[in-house]
Amino acid sequence: MAGVGAESIVHGVVAAIVVGLLLRLRRGDPPGLRLGFLLAGAIVPLLSAPIFHWLAPGRLDPAFRDGPALFSASHFTILAPAGVPLLPVSLALLAFAGTLLFLRDLIPFLWDASKGRAHVQSVADAGAITGAVQRAAAGLGMVPPRISLQSSEHPVLLCRGLLRLRIVASTAILDALTPDELEAAVAHEVAHAAHRDPLLGWGLMLVRGLAFFNPAVQLLARAAVHETEHRADRAAAGVLGDVAPLVSSLHKMLAAERGGRPARLTHFAHRRALAERCRALQTAADATTTAGPWHLMATVAGLIALLYLVVV
């Protein structure tokens, strides 16, 4: 079992490097496809190690490690600087880092989910938001999701629900944003609903829970969540035909989040992600050759072949 876990960590690192390099090379690809690459990078190493151990136990043979294998972590057992065995210590540190990354996001995720369930109150007269949701849903070709309005002094606008999706907004958001900005922000959340991103978020948290010890899977899953934001931004910009109100609403949300609260690490990361989204929206995609699903499938196949030759 420990061997499978260790191999999963090594596979995760390899997958993260491959996917990271490809995404750097293919910056102009659509967010949906980039999300596919990130999901592949997170899920393949989670499955590859146990499946290879089960289907191909011969990979653990010394003859395979010293022969066809591209990389065998067991070769590092010989390295013990100052008497410290490098391999087990490195793997333990990576597992510790993975667990910290998982807990760092799990706790706010569960807190957020429980808080949202407790305070949501459905209202029939959500005013300007209802109209914005209906227009965005029409633009995205979907049935408008339900709307829930919270009375809160903090501006909140998000998409919730696994199967029955709804847009949750706070009364403060109506005061914080201009009608154009509200339209854009709502279109963004409706785009999340159109892609069923809350369900994807839970799925990603499940993947992260299964690979809680794997830092690469944690980082790829986090990057996938960010990519869903980019995808929703692009979809919203497509519906509106303009990115300016969306960027403006993001800036306002950013400023509202800053409003006198202590600068915690999670807030810093969140602010950085928002700033990155504004930058991405303002930078026009200039891909001359866009990758497609076939390229994603080729990458997954190549990654599986590569990971087959990586053993612990």
Next chain:
Amino acid sequence: MRRPFLQIVAVLLGAAAALRAGDALPGILTGVPRGVVVCTALSEATALTGLRLQLPPALSVYQPIFRGIRATRAPQAALAVTMHDPTGNTLAVFRSAFSSIDRRLFQPLFPFHEIAIQVAGRPAMLRASNQPGGPAVQDLEWIANGTRTVLRFDGPTLELLRIADQMARLEP
């Protein structure tokens, strides 16, 4: 269509090359080639290879050097023990059940002198060679019961012959 495919292939091939280079890193840092197992005791090496090796009393003053006991697994099972005596002479014992000893353990040298001799009544070859950048060494090689043994020594020839004779006599 082609460019993304080329990029994917390039990244995967680059990752494969980087993994292979990374795998070679411990070997480069420690001088132990890939596939060679460093053993903590001679018994571990003999158990790993299935080869018998008994060191004679003449070698009691010799101490294995750090990472000096090495072996390669089947199908090219072989073992090597590198030792120093108190005067600084280096003796390496190589053993294999094959016609040649795995190159990862034993680097053949081009001999400048070669002579057929007998070791404990068995035919043997004594070769003298220059090591690149090192002292001249003598290789004494014989086969007994289908097992090839080579002693590589940088000390006096008489000492080598004495050790070889004792070793050969220990073999059944």
